[in-house]
Every structure is written in structure tokens, then in C-alpha cells.
Amino acid sequence: xxxxxxxxxVRLATALPLAACDATQRPETALTQPPEAAxxxxxxxxxxxxxxxxxxxxxxxxxxGELRRYGDHGLGTVARANGELVVAGxxxxxxxxxxxxxxxxxxxRVTFAILTWWPRGSTPVVERRLDAGLxxxxxxxxxxxxxxxxxxxxxxxxxxxxxxxxxxxxxxxFSAVKTRSFAEPKQPYPPFCSLVAxxxxxxxxxxxxxxxxxxxxxFVGTMGTANLGAVSIPGYHLHFITxxxxxxxxxxxxxxxxxxxxxxxxxxxxxxxMPRTRDYTAANLTQVDTCP
Numbered sequence: 369x370x371x372x373x374x375x376x377x378v379r380l381a382t383a384l385p386l387a388a389c390d391a392t393q394r395p396e397t398a399l400t401q402p403p404e405a406a407x408x409x410x411x412x413x414x415x416x417x418x419x420x421x422x423x424x425x426x427x428x429x430x431x432x433g434e435l436r437r438y439g440d441h442g443l444g445t446v447a448r449a450n451g452e453l454v455v456a457g458x459x460x461x462x463x464x465x466x467x468x469x470x471x472x473x474x475x476x477r478v479t480f481a482i483l484t485w486w487p488r489g490s491t492p493v494v495e496r497r498l499d500a501g502l503x504x505x506x507x508x509x510x511x512x513x514x515x516x517x518x519x520x521x522x523x524x525x526x527x528x529x530x531x532x533x534x535x536x537x538x539x540x541x542f543s544a545v546k547t548r549s550f551a552e553p554k555q556p557y558p559p560f561c562s563l564v565a566x567x568x569x570x571x572x573x574x575x576x577x578x579x580x581x582x583x584x585x586x587f588v589g590t591m592g593t594a595n596l597g598a599v600s601i602p603g604y605h606l607h608f609i610t611x612x613x614x615x616x617x618x619x620x621x622x623x624x625x626x627x628x629x630x631x632x633x634x635x636x637x638x639x640x641x642m643p644r645t646r647d648y649t650a651a652n653l654t655q656v657d658t659c660p
Contacts, residue, residue: 410491411637412533412582413438415481417599420648421445423657424557428477429643432460439483441535441580443607447477449563450552452618454607455483456578461609461616465551467570469609469616482582484535487633494526500626506619507603519624520604526632531585533635536606538579540628545572547608547617559657570617579619581606
């Protein structure tokens with residue numbers, strides 16, 4: 369394998385020929401192939417390891433136009449940490465520091481993203497209608513009250529194992545949704561935990577929209593004793609966009625109203641593109657740059 373490749377491919381499905389995985393590692397074709405050939409089927413595709421984001425590596429590593437080759441469903445962080453990215457139904461939205469969403473142009477640069485093609489055809493998707501009053505609190509928030517993870521417990525019961533990757537889509541009306549986004553920090557860029565400490569949060573009530581996201585196994589993260597990502601983000605990670613496309617962000621918590629439609633699909637493969645930006649190649653990524 370070429371040591372200069374910017375792609376990392378991890379083969380998780382035993383039935384998949386290894387050559388199919390190796391073929392995706394040719395960097396000269398990574399951004400010029402049509403969408404159907406840009407990645408393996410049933411793949412979680414990621415731009416940059418999350419440890420880079422946590423260390424303040426915020427330069428844009430790809431454009432929205434490039435990312436369209438790797439999925440129509442997902443989430444991310446825009447360049448310079450100047451907002452959150454939500455990808456729903458093939459539309460790419462940027463959510464600014466006021467919680468306002470707008471369609472991102474193809475020229476918008478992105479520093480971190482997780483994408484997949486929403487399953488079609490024969491790929492199995494589990495679907496449920498959720499009861500009212502199910503609560504979610506993001507795993508990396510302070511320890512939540514016992515009744516605040518009823519959503520996670522309901523969804524966990526649908527998983528065959530916690531050692532696989534899953535993608536989620538929810539649509540409907542939520543009694544409450546709390547989101548966050550960021551304004552571009554000053555340089556030199558601080559670590560991500562500094563941004564979280566001063567993040568802008570938004571409380572939405574009786575709001576209808578779509579949540580997109582992923583549930584990843586514990587082994588993709590955890591550096592030291594903190595529940596922090598290394599390669600990717602363990603556990604639940606969701607972003608939200610309202611039906612009118614005007615509000616959204618990274619989901620910190622929510623409560624369902626009756627009838628929210630939940631869809632879950634397994635992802636067999638994991639593929640990562642390594643950035644070639646100056647700040648990434650110069651960064652020390654041997655540990656998370658934690659805040660005092």
C-alpha cells in the first residue's frame with residue numbers, strides 16, 4: 369500500500385473481498401470518482417480523526433462539493449470551527465453561532481465530517497414509531513439524571529451488538545430540543561474543549577424536524593480516562609435541522625413527542641480520509657489537548 373495515501377480503510381465485513389477495500393486507497397482517484405464508486409457500500413465515511421478536532425486542528429480539509437461524493441446523510445464541523453454541519457436528505461446545511469441554518473455552498477470548507485449514503489434497496493432498515501416523553505442527553509455531557517437516557521435505552525434494544533456502527537434518522541415533532549453551535553475562535557486556535565466551555569446553546573420547543581447521526585462502538589475512542597474520541601466519536605452523536613431549514617445544530621438533549629419516526633441501519637465498513645492541511649500535518653496528536 370502506498371504510504372502517502374490519504375485514505376484509511378478498515379474492513380469490518382468478513383464477506384467483503386479485501387481487494388475492494390484496497391481499491392479505495394488510491395488517493396489520485398479519491399475525489400474524482402462518481403458517487404456510486406467513491407466508497408464501499410454500507411460505509412461510515414469520515415473526514416479526519418476526531419482527535420485532530422479536539423486538539424484545535426480547524427483548517428478546512430475538504431469542500432462540501434467534495435463531500436457530496438461520500439454521502440447524503442451525516443454531520444460535521446465547518447472550517448475554522450465556524451459553525452456546525454448537518455446533512456439530511458442530500459442537503460448540506462451550515463448552522464451558525466446564532467443557531468440559524470442555511471444551505472451550505474459547495475465551496476464551504478469543512479474540517480471534520482461523518483457521512484454515509486442513506487440505505488436504499490435491499491439494505492435492511494429497522495423502523496419504529498416512538499412514544500412521547502423519551503429523553504436524550506448527549507453522552508459527553510455532565511452525568512445526566514437516570515430518566516434522561518430513555519431514548520438511548522429504547523434504541524439500544526434494537527442493536528444486535530454494540531461492536532458495530534449504526535446510523536440513525538429521526539423525523540417528527542419534538543417537545544424540546546437543545547442544540548449548540550460555535551462562532552469562529554481567535555487564532556491561535558484553542559482546543560475543542562475550550563469551545564465547548566463557551567458554546568452557544570439554543571432551546572427549541574414543539575419543533576418539527578430531522579435528526580441525523582451515528583452510534584459508534586466504544587473502541588473508536590477513549591484516550592486516557594476521559595470519554596474522548598481518538599479515531600472517531602463513541603456512542604450517540606446527533607445533529608438536527610428543522611423542517612423549514614432555518615434552525616439546527618449539534619444535539620445536546622431532546623424529548624420526543626408522540627409518533628417520532630425512528631430509522632436505524634447497520635454500517636459494515638469504516639473509511640477515513642486524512643487531511644493534508646498544514647495544521648494537521650504539524651499537529652501533535654499523541655493525546656487530547658485537555659483544558660485545565
